[in-house]
Amino acid sequence: MRTMTLQAPSGACKIALGESIGNLKGYCGGADKIVAITDSNVRRLHGEKLGGMESIAMEPGEAHKTLETAEAIYARLLELEADRSSFIVGVGGGIVCDVAGFVASTYMRGVRFGFVPTTLLAQVDASVGGKNGINFRGYKNIIGTIRQPEFCICDFSLLGTLPKEELRNGFAEAVKTAAIGDASLFSFLEGNWDSAFALQRAAIEKVVHDSLQVKMRIVSADEGEKGQRMKLNFGHTIGHAIEKAAGIPHGEAISIGMVAAANLSRKKAGLDAKEAQGLEKLLKEIGLPTHLGAKKAEVLEAIRKDKKRYGAKIRMILLERIGSARMADVGLGEMEGVVNDMC
Amino acid sequence: MRTMTLQAPSGACKIALGESIGNLKGYCGGADKIVAITDSNVRRLHGEKLGGMESIAMEPGEAHKTLETAEAIYARLLELEADRSSFIVGVGGGIVCDVAGFVASTYMRGVRFGFVPTTLLAQVDASVGGKNGINFRGYKNIIGTIRQPEFCICDFSLLGTLPKEELRNGFAEAVKTAAIGDASLFSFLEGNWDSAFALQRAAIEKVVHDSLQVKMRIVSADEGEKGQRMKLNFGHTIGHAIEKAAGIPHGEAISIGMVAAANLSRKKAGLDAKEAQGLEKLLKEIGLPTHLGAKKAEVLEAIRKDKKRYGAKIRMILLERIGSARMADVGLGEMEGVVNDMC
Numbered sequence: 001m002r003t004m005t006l007q008a009p010s011g012a013c014k015i016a017l018g019e020s021i022g023n024l025k026g027y028c029g030g031a032d033k034i035v036a037i038t039d040s041n042v043r044r045l046h047g048e049k050l051g052g053m054e055s056i057a058m059e060p061g062e063a064h065k066t067l068e069t070a071e072a073i074y075a076r077l078l079e080l081e082a083d084r085s086s087f088i089v090g091v092g093g094g095i096v097c098d099v100a101g102f103v104a105s106t107y108m109r110g111v112r113f114g115f116v117p118t119t120l121l122a123q124v125d126a127s128v129g130g131k132n133g134i135n136f137r138g139y140k141n142i143i144g145t146i147r148q149p150e151f152c153i154c155d156f157s158l159l160g161t162l163p164k165e166e167l168r169n170g171f172a173e174a175v176k177t178a179a180i181g182d183a184s185l186f187s188f189l190e191g192n193w194d195s196a197f198a199l200q201r202a203a204i205e206k207v208v209h210d211s212l213q214v215k216m217r218i219v220s221a222d223e224g225e226k227g228q229r230m231k232l233n234f235g236h237t238i239g240h241a242i243e244k245a246a247g248i249p250h251g252e253a254i255s256i257g258m259v260a261a262a263n264l265s266r267k268k269a270g271l272d273a274k275e276a277q278g279l280e281k282l283l284k285e286i287g288l289p290t291h292l293g294a295k296k297a298e299v300l301e302a303i304r305k306d307k308k309r310y311g312a313k314i315r316m317i318l319l320e321r322i323g324s325a326r327m328a329d330v331g332l333g334e335m336e337g338v339v340n341d342m343c
Numbered sequence: 344m345r346t347m348t349l350q351a352p353s354g355a356c357k358i359a360l361g362e363s364i365g366n367l368k369g370y371c372g373g374a375d376k377i378v379a380i381t382d383s384n385v386r387r388l389h390g391e392k393l394g395g396m397e398s399i400a401m402e403p404g405e406a407h408k409t410l411e412t413a414e415a416i417y418a419r420l421l422e423l424e425a426d427r428s429s430f431i432v433g434v435g436g437g438i439v440c441d442v443a444g445f446v447a448s449t450y451m452r453g454v455r456f457g458f459v460p461t462t463l464l465a466q467v468d469a470s471v472g473g474k475n476g477i478n479f480r481g482y483k484n485i486i487g488t489i490r491q492p493e494f495c496i497c498d499f500s501l502l503g504t505l506p507k508e509e510l511r512n513g514f515a516e517a518v519k520t521a522a523i524g525d526a527s528l529f530s531f532l533e534g535n536w537d538s539a540f541a542l543q544r545a546a547i548e549k550v551v552h553d554s555l556q557v558k559m560r561i562v563s564a565d566e567g568e569k570g571q572r573m574k575l576n577f578g579h580t581i582g583h584a585i586e587k588a589a590g591i592p593h594g595e596a597i598s599i600g601m602v603a604a605a606n607l608s609r610k611k612a613g614l615d616a617k618e619a620q621g622l623e624k625l626l627k628e629i630g631l632p633t634h635l636g637a638k639k640a641e642v643l644e645a646i647r648k649d650k651k652r653y654g655a656k657i658r659m660i661l662l663e664r665i666g667s668a669r670m671a672d673v674g675l676g677e678m679e680g681v682v683n684d685m686c
Contacts, residue, residue, distance in 0.1 A: 009352075032654070067410065067414065071410065071479075074480075074485070075479075075480060078479075078480065106486050106487060106488055107485070107486065108485060108486075108487075109474065109475075109476065109484070109489055110488060110489065110567075131452065132452075133452065136414075136421075137417075137418060137421065139421060141452070142417070142421070142450070142451060143417060143449050143450065143451075144449060144451075145448065145449055146453065224453075225452075311375070
C-alpha cells in the first residue's frame with residue numbers, strides 16, 4: 001500500500017493506493033454514523049464488502065446525475081438522521097463520486113466525506129481533485145462545488161469486475177494525463193498498456209500512481225481552475241459535446257476529442273505530426289475510437305453550451321508536445337472546422 | 344462611508360457601510376455580465392436603483408427558499424448565458440441573500456458574487472459570514488454551503504421603506520450579537536435603541552457597525568462553525584423551532600428563544616438574574632415578544648429535527664453574562680422543561 005496526500009485550499013485528501021475496501025471504516029475518523037452512497041450495480045457487485053454500513057443506492061448512469069437524485073439522497077439522509085457529525089462515502093464510478101461529493105458538500109452546509117472509486121476512470125481521475133457536479137437541463141456538471149474528499153481508497157481488486165469497455169474509459173483518462181503532463185508515463189503506456197489492461201498489479205499501480213501524481217500537482221497549484229487546472233480538460237471540450245450529442249461513453253468521447261484537439265494543436269501549438277500520430281495510434285491500440293461518424297450539428301450546439309465558453313470563444317487545451325499542454329481561446333467559427341475534420 | 348474586511352478561509356468580504364446601491368457596479372470587478380437576484384417586493388421598491396442590470400426576481404418569503412426556486416434561477420441564468428466570468432448580486436433580505444449565495448456557490452461550481460442587503464436583519468447579520476441555505480422538506484437551511492461574498496454594501500437609505508415589524512427583526516439580531524459579544528453595544532441599545540429605530544444616521548450606523556464587528560471577529564476565527572461560531576446561534580435553536588412551529592417572523596421567534604435561553608443560562612451558566620431581566624426588558628421595549636402562547640408539541644418536534652442535534656443532545660448557546668456566551672449540550676428531556684416555561 002502506498003499513500004499520497006493532495007493539499008489544496010479546500011482541504012487535504014489522502015490517497016491510499018492498493019488499500020482494501022475492507023479497511024474503509026478506519027478512514028472515517030471515528031464517525032458515529034457512516035453512510036455509503038453508491039449505485040445499484042456497485043451494490044450488487046461489492047455491497048457485502050461494506051460490512052453492514054448503511055447505504056443509499058442511486059440508479060446507475062449519467063441520466064440519473066440530476067438534482068432529483070440528489071433530493072432523494074438528501075431525503076434518505078434525513079430519514080437516517082444523518083447529522084453534521086456523520087460521514088458520507090461515495091462508493092462507485094465517476095457519476096457516483098460526483099453525486100456523493102455534491103450531496104456531502106451541500107447537506108447541512110457540508111459534512112465529511114471520502115471516496116472508494118470502483119472504476120479505473122474514477123481511480124485515475126474522477127475521484128481525485130475535489131470537483132463534483134450534477135447535470136441540469138442537458139448541461140453537464142453545471143451545478144456543483146469544489147471540495148476535497150478526506151480520502152480516496154484505490155482498491156485495485158475492485159477493477160476485476162469491470163467490463164472491458166469500462167476499463168478502456170479509464171485508459172482514455174490515463175492517456176490524457178500522460179499527454180498533458182508526463183511523457184515518461186506516455187512511453188510506458190505505449191509499451192505496456194496491455195499488461196495494465198490485463199490488471200497486472202505492478203503495471204496498473206504504475207498507471208494509477210503516475211496519473212494521479214500529474215493530477216495532484218496540477219490541482220494543488222490551481223484547485224479553483226483559474227489557470228493550469230484547465231489543462232486536465234484536454235480532449236474534454238469536444239469530448240463532452242460528443243458525449244452529449246452522440247450518447248457514447250465518456251472515455252470514447254474524450255478519445256475522439258483528444259485526436260481532434262491534437263490535430264488543432266499541430267496547426268496552433270506546434271505539435272509535431274509524429275507525436276499527434278503516436279497519440280492516435282495508442283488510443284486505437286487500446287481499442288478506443290478516434291473519429292466520430294456523424295452528429296456534426298449536435299456536437300457544435302453542445303460546444304456552444306459548454307461552461308468553458310467565454311463569449312464567442314471556447315477555451316481549448318492544446319498540446320505543444322507529448323507531456324506539455326497550454327490553453328488557447330478558439331473562436332466558434334474555427335471550432336466548426338475542427339468538428340468537420342473529426343466527422 | 345466606512346469599510347471593513349472580513350478574512351475567512353473561503354475568501355475575503357469587503358463590507359461597505361453607508362455606501363450607496365448606485366455604486367454597485369464598481370464592486371463587481373469589471374465583470375461583463377452582472378445578474379441581480381432579488382424578490383418581487385424588492386424589485387418593486389428598489390429595482391430602478393439597479394441601473395438597468397439584468398435581474399431575476401424570486402417570490403418573496405420563507406416558503407420560496409427552496410430547491411425549486413434555485414432551479415428556476417439556474418434555468419434563467421442559462422437562458423441569460425451567464426458563464427464563469429459572470430457576477431451575481433443578491434439584492435434583498437436574508438432569504439434572497441441565502442438563495443443568491445447558494446445559487447452563486449453552486450452554478451458552474453461557483454461564480455463570483457456579492458450582496459446588497461435591503462433589510463436591517465440582513466445588514467446586521469444574514470448577509471455577512473458566508474453561510475447560505477435552502478429549506479428542504481420542512482427542514483430549515485438543511486442544504487447549503489459556506490462561501491464568502493466578495494462584498495456587502497450596507498446602504499442605510501434602503502431601510503427607510505421597511506415596515507416597523509421588519510425593522511424589529513433586525514433589532515432582535517443586533518440584541519443577540521450584543522448579548523453574546525459586546526456589552527458596550529448592549530448598553531448603547533438600552534439607551535439609544537429608539538434613535539436607531541428611527542433610523543437616525545449615527546445611531547443606526549453604530550448598531551450595524553458594532554454588530555458586524557462582533558460577527559466578523561467570530562466568523563474569521565471559525566468560518567466552518569466547528570466551535571465559537573455556534574455562539575451566533577444564541578436564541579436560534581429554540582427560535583428556529585418556534586419560527587417553524589408557529590410561523591412567526593424570524594426576529595420575533597429568536598426574541599422568544601433568547602429569553603428562554605437566558606432563563607436556562609441562569610440555571611446552567613451562572614447568568615445573573617438582573618442581566619436576564621435586562622435582556623427581556625430591552626426586547627419588550629423594542630416591541631418584540633418574549634413568550635410563546637402555545638404550540639408546545641410542535642416546537643419540541645422541530646427541536647428534535649434541528650441540525651444542531653448530536654444524538655440525544657442539542658447544542659445550545661448560554662450566556663455567562665451580557666457580552667459573553669458559551670456552548671452547552673442540553674438533553675432533549677431538559678429542553679422540554681425550557682419549552683414548558685416559555686409557553
